[in-house]
Amino acid sequence: MYERLRVYINSWVVLLRLYTRPNPSLRKIKRVLRLYSAMSIQSKKTILITGCSPGGIGYALAREFHTRGLHVFATARNEKALADLTALGGIEALPLEVTSPESISELKRHIVERTGGSLDYLVNNAGRNYTVPALDLDFAEVEECFDINVISVMRMCQAFGPLLIQASGTIINIGSAAADLPYVFGSVYNASKAALHSYSETLRVELAPFDVKVMLVVATGVKTNVLRIHRDLPKDSVFLPLNAEYRQRQLQPREKGMSATDFAAEVVEAVLKPKPAASIWTGPQATMVWLMLGLFPRVFWQYYFSRLINMDKLARIVKDQKKNK
Template identity: 40%
Template sequence: MPERQRVALVTGASSGIGLATAIEFAKRGYKVFAGARRLEPMQVLKDEYGVIIFQLDVSDLDSVKNAKKFIQEQTGDDYLDFLYNNAGQSCTFPAIDVTDEQVKQCFEVNVFGPVRVVRELAPLVINAKGVIGFTGSVSGCVPFPFSSIYSATKAAIHQYAATLRVDLKPFDVKVINIVTGGVKTNIEDKRDLPSTSLYNVPGIKNAFDQRRQMAKKNNPIPPEVYAKGVVDDFENASLGGKLNIYRGRMAFFLGHLMYFVPRFIVELALLRKFGLFGVFDAIKQKYSKVKLQ
């Protein structure tokens, strides 16, 4: 009986990390499914690499359930060897400016989405004794300014992955979390501060731009390089092996920073890096004698 071709699913595959990782899986001979909300950007995956593309919105339960059916129909089987939860949503706003809708959108894609994808597709991964992976982030480890919501989603997914790893041990399913540093992608949040923001003081525009473009301005690695490492990580995953794997510019350093450097020093370094000392002084002066309502 011929050996079964192994199957991979990559979510959020319309650009950046997801697109590059789908290509890398395909280059290594896997049957690859690539899902995203937009089909058009993924056409190159189908045309040039034979990847099976389909519409997938991880924030919609019916869409996720349909993804399972689609994979079963296309493979004629009930196996999924590699499940890469990569779909992501940025959110770069001060904590007191973010709206309910922005919070909901970020958590829907970054946390609830992977949770429902894992739950619905778990039977296929269990059948294959496969690997489930997540795109984590150094933002889940370091308190970058104006990143409270995005950081919270990534910290949540880090802990979800850690506990999922324990839960799935009896099924021989491996779980890995890719703590991601700088990678050249288009995830940058381009939304401006609201006009009502208390942070609208002299200097905030430049500081806010510096923060939003953090990855772009710090020599990020190409997504193709990142993808090769990630597919290696999936192929080399083992029960009891590494959970957190560090990929991207400064990922290992930032992923461990808070363990070794006092928090107040990290906070001061971040304020200096993004030019926020002057901004925060202006905020103090502006509101020191004003009663907010």
């Protein structure tokens, strides 16, 4: 708070000095305008959100945080797609490829220039789904899934850690209940979210001495564009008898998930509490799933998801094939 006030006062001093000089140069005028813009930002809390493409969680979060009075830095691979957000005022659309260290560095340079070197909130939302059986993986896609869902979060936290320390800020990582559930055909995605959860728990302990908080948001299902990849099983897949179930499995999050707008409203409310929780569960039946994970043994969930995807059908087919050999 005091650092923010100091920067604000210094900005006014510099602005007045430049303004009172006779015949200021174009460079000085531009500097005055930048300082004036920075001063308006410094009067608000600032938040940086990754993965803000329209139709997704990040887009909804950007709108919701904006309505709550924060200055929002919304990022996407194509920032021009965020024109609807920037039209609201108080939201800056910036390009970011989360898997590129160079892109992250350029974004950091811009944020430092705009805020004076501090950041109140960082939301690591960018994510990638990958719903493929464990024996049919494309390892280029596996690496991309982990790079976006895990490694990019580490890159962002490392890059913006000093800014968050300066502001005694908060990191919000968007996780998934899939990290704790054996959701069939989601082994890679599940594993990437489990890694994110573990990273977040340790990061929270490491950053506590710097008064930086880490919140983990565990989603049980949200309707977003990230879930719109439709695949068929490979023709040589041992799971081919379940191709219909596989296609249905890819539709389930969209059919039963919470809207991104409702999800964002719940998350923002939790984040902006005076004493926010270290982790929150949100989405369809989130509280029930959380309770059941603590009460029921792992074998229950294995049985549940096996029945959900009709794995017993595959077991019968495999058994008959062995008999006929």
